[in-house]
Amino acid sequence: MSRDIERWLERDPDPDTREELRQLLRSGDEEELRQRFDGRLAFGTAGLRGIVGAGPNRMNRLVLQETATGLAHYLKSRQGQAASRGVVIGYDGRPDSRQFAGDTASALTAQGIPVFLTARVAPTPLVAFGVKHLGAAAGVVVTASHNPPQYNGFKVYWSNGAQIIPPHDSGIAAEIDNAARAELALLSLDQAEAQGLLTWLDTPFFDAYRRMVEASPLLSNHSQPQAISIAYTAMHGVGAEMAETLLADAGFDRVYSVAAQRQPDGTFPTVPFPNPEEPGAMDLVIAEAAKHRATLACANDPDADRLAVAARTDDGHYKMLTGDQVGILLGHYLLSHTTPEQQLMGTSIVSSSLLEKLARAAGAGYYQTLTGFKWLTNVAMQRQDPEHRFLFAYEEALGYTVGEVVWDKDGLSALLAFAQMTAELAAQGMTLWDRLESIYRQHGLHLNAQRSIALDPAAPAVGDKLRADPPKRIAGQAVTAVDDLKASLRVYADGRTEPLDLPGSDVLIYQLRGGARVVVRPSGTEPKLKCYYEVVEPIGREESLEQAQLRADARMADLIRQHQASLAE
Numbered sequence: 247m248s249r250d251i252e253r254w255l256e257r258d259p260d261p262d263t264r265e266e267l268r269q270l271l272r273s274g275d276e277e278e279l280r281q282r283f284d285g286r287l288a289f290g291t292a293g294l295r296g297i298v299g300a301g302p303n304r305m306n307r308l309v310l311q312e313t314a315t316g317l318a319h320y321l322k323s324r325q326g327q328a329a330s331r332g333v334v335i336g337y338d339g340r341p342d343s344r345q346f347a348g349d350t351a352s353a354l355t356a357q358g359i360p361v362f363l364t365a366r367v368a369p370t371p372l373v374a375f376g377v378k379h380l381g382a383a384a385g386v387v388v389t390a391s392h393n394p395p396q397y398n399g400f401k402v403y404w405s406n407g408a409q410i411i412p413p414h415d416s417g418i419a420a421e422i423d424n425a426a427r428a429e430l431a432l433l434s435l436d437q438a439e440a441q442g443l444l445t446w447l448d449t450p451f452f453d454a455y456r457r458m459v460e461a462s463p464l465l466s467n468h469s470q471p472q473a474i475s476i477a478y479t480a481m482h483g484v485g486a487e488m489a490e491t492l493l494a495d496a497g498f499d500r501v502y503s504v505a506a507q508r509q510p511d512g513t514f515p516t517v518p519f520p521n522p523e524e525p526g527a528m529d530l531v532i533a534e535a536a537k538h539r540a541t542l543a544c545a546n547d548p549d550a551d552r553l554a555v556a557a558r559t560d561d562g563h564y565k566m567l568t569g570d571q572v573g574i575l576l577g578h579y580l581l582s583h584t585t586p587e588q589q590l591m592g593t594s595i596v597s598s599s600l601l602e603k604l605a606r607a608a609g610a611g612y613y614q615t616l617t618g619f620k621w622l623t624n625v626a627m628q629r630q631d632p633e634h635r636f637l638f639a640y641e642e643a644l645g646y647t648v649g650e651v652v653w654d655k656d657g658l659s660a661l662l663a664f665a666q667m668t669a670e671l672a673a674q675g676m677t678l679w680d681r682l683e684s685i686y687r688q689h690g691l692h693l694n695a696q697r698s699i700a701l702d703p704a705a706p707a708v709g710d711k712l713r714a715d716p717p718k719r720i721a722g723q724a725v726t727a728v729d730d731l732k733a734s735l736r737v738y739a740d741g742r743t744e745p746l747d748l749p750g751s752d753v754l755i756y757q758l759r760g761g762a763r764v765v766v767r768p769s770g771t772e773p774k775l776k777c778y779y780e781v782v783e784p785i786g787r788e789e790s791l792e793q794a795q796l797r798a799d800a801r802m803a804d805l806i807r808q809h810q811a812s813l814a815e
Contacts, residue, residue, distance in 0.1 A: 250283050254300070257430070259349075260307045263300035270300075286426070289313065289419040291411055291620050295390055295399035298342055302426070305398045310346045311430055313400055314353035314386070316422030321359065321383050324417070325405065328383040332360035334376040334447070336368035337388040338549045339484050339510025340398050343367070346388045348435055350400070355438035356431040359383070363435075365448040367484040367510050369550035370401070371656035375455050376447065378407040378653065392481075392521035392547040395514050406627060407653040409620035452488065455651075459492055464580060464637070464649045465662050468497050473672040475500035476542045476665060477535035481520050481527065482511040483548030485658060492662045498669075502538050504530045514548070522547055522554030522644060523569075532556055532564045542668060546657040552644040553657040555664060557678045570598035570694050571682060572664065573640030577601050578685055579667040580638050580648065586610040589637035590630050592622055595731075595748070595755060596765050596778040597642040600692040604685070610637070616731075616751055617767075619645050623653040642694065683791045690761065690782040691791070693798040697806060699775045699813060701768075708775055708813070709752050709768050720756055720764055721808035729755035762801070764809055775813065779805055 251267065258264050270278055282301025287294055287309060294313060298305045321328035333354055337347035344367075351361040362380055364372075370387050377385040385403035393399070402410050402418065410418070438444035459465050476493065478501055480486035486508045493501050506516055507530060514520045517527050522545045535543035535558070543556040543564055555572055556564040567575075577591060586608035593601045594617045605612035611634040615621035622639040630636045640646045645655030648663045671681055686692070701708060709732065718725055718739075727738045731753040734746045756764040761782035768775050783798035785791060 250302075251279070254283075254302070254308070258300070258306070258308045259311070263306045263308075267300040286423075289415065289422055291409065291415045291618070293399060293401040293410075295393065295397060297396050298398050305342070305346075305400075307345065307349050310349045310388075310400060311353045311432065312425045313422050314350040315357065315425035315430055316420075317384065317386070317402065317418055318354050318357035318359050319421040319425065320414070320418045322357065323421075324414075325383045329358050330360070331381055331383040331405070332362055332445075334362045334373055334380060334382045334385040334403075335387070336364040336370070336373040336376070336385075336447075338370070338390075338512070339367045339482070340390060340395070340512030342398055343388045343512070346398065346400070347386075349432075350386055350388065351435060351438065351444060352432040353430065355441070355443040356433045358443070360443050360445065361438065362445045362447050364451070365446045368447075368452075369484050369488055369546075369658060371551055371652045371654060371658055372452065372455050372488075374403050374407050374652045374654040374656075375458065376451065377403050377405065379454055379458070387549070389549040391549045391551065392519075394519055395512055403654070406624070408623040408627065409618075409654060411620050411624050456488070456491060456495065458651050459659055459662065460495060462649050462651055462659075464583070465496075465651075465659060465666070467583065467666040467670060469666065469670040470673040471497035471665070471669045472499060474498070474541035474665070474669045475502070475538055476544055477502045477504070477531050477538060477540040478661075479504040479507045479528075479531040479534070479545045480510075480550070481517060481522065481545055481548055482507050482509070482514045483520070483546060483550055484510050485546035485550030488658050489546060489550070489661055492658060493665060496662060496666065498665055500538070500540070502534055502540060504534050506530060520548050522552065528554060528556060528566065535564055541672070542665070544661055544664070546661065547644070550657045551655045553646060553660045553664065554644055557668075559679065560677075567678070568694065569640070569642040569644045570600070570692070572644070573642070573646060574598060574600050574604065574685060574692075575667065575678060575681060576640065576646060576648070576660065576663060577604055577638055578681070579663070579670075581605070581608045581610060584637060588634060590626065590634040591636075591638045592626060592629075593639060594618070594622065594641040595753065596696070596767070597640065598692050598694050599761075599763065599780060599782075600685070600689060601640070603689045607689070614748070616749060616753075617641065619647070619655045621749075623647065627653070642696075686791065686794070687785050690784050691794045691798050693781050693783070693802050695779045695802055695806065697777050697779070697810065699777060699810060701774055709754065709766075712754055712766065717756070717812065720758060720812070721805045723758040723760060723762055723805075725756050726759050727757040729753075729757070731755070762805060764805070777806075777809065779809070781805060
């Protein structure tokens, strides 16, 4: 390891991380040194993400330069026109992001690949948009999204504007390993600009995204926007300027931003964990909404690719909508504004099954993918045709995309669509809760939950155990079919089988009599099991939604308790 450390110190361009490493050497902290040099930060379909610090197993300038060099070599080997098409680069508001983006540009331009670099912080959806808009070979955004402040990341888009999928991830990873063993070539940004290899993306580029959103027929419903008001937070991220602009363009003149969270600040001083799903993260925007009696309290995560919503209830309080509820409402709304038979929509295997029921009932095309927006958008491109155009996709972790403006989750256009839907309902004398109830009364109340279960690292693989002895009943409910994604096969209770059109993955999906479902997904990085649960509760003609909700809650609690107990046996 000592030779690896010496070589790292020789190559590292950053005096701060060199000194950090020297301090670790002086303190004799062998365990910390092993963590940093025992392997390399893995590059996968999500790119890189890790804690900022010195060493190959951390995010730092040298890792970024090696990663960008590897990306350059891969692009030149796979796309003959990469040297003319270029790469779009954007970055978020974390302390190192601008420097990391500059290092990425320096490495790419040194390989002769032109770079389009945002002149200021940019929401992640704008980078995805920029790849298609500029006809680039790829896109890179330096962001750790909603991770804690000590993290940063490097996310890659392919030339189709969607996140990379296999085999690109492993191909880029191999080239990064090669770059880590070779001398690095770099151009300063001034040199790159002088040689015509660097173009700054400033206001005209940001306005191009704005115009594309305005031009989308799916985002042009200006039905009495003045009927509602919106409290908004960027959660110390980069979404405020564009979010406020899009809402203003659409006529929403009562938008109240949380001042303390409006400007980019990668230290996230008012939230311990800048993820809208975390308890307490929405407190300030809900307080802002209460102050103005706003209809909605909305949040983008720090890179603005996710959307969270709380809505005012009849008693004046604010209640969070789940990611599934936002997705169902948007899906229903968009189907009502199009010719459904000509549309295509999809969601992930762990999201609510209700979107499929809405799509089938309306005659729209529907598809399902593994978790991750990289699959939702890449599969959408493969599935759509002149008769069925892509309309909408979502995943329960607050990710949504509307139409073809951005081929990734986009919290900005989703915010606009949700506001327009809410205003339309208000003009009809309805609330979001009214619309949800009408959907539930037609298709059943769908309740979803997720739990993670710690496993004994020394125990046999839980997936193998479940496959060797598949359960016939879960929580007293008969298993009617099991989808084994590892075998790409659905097995019915009567022994019939049929193939699944999904990539191989260590996932088991148990379909239960009565519409309930359990999804079991072992973690690939730590000894735990992720379990996703869904119950479907019919609502009687004469009963209230609250009565059905109580039954659904009880069924969910029983399903979770009994299923988790069975896993411990």
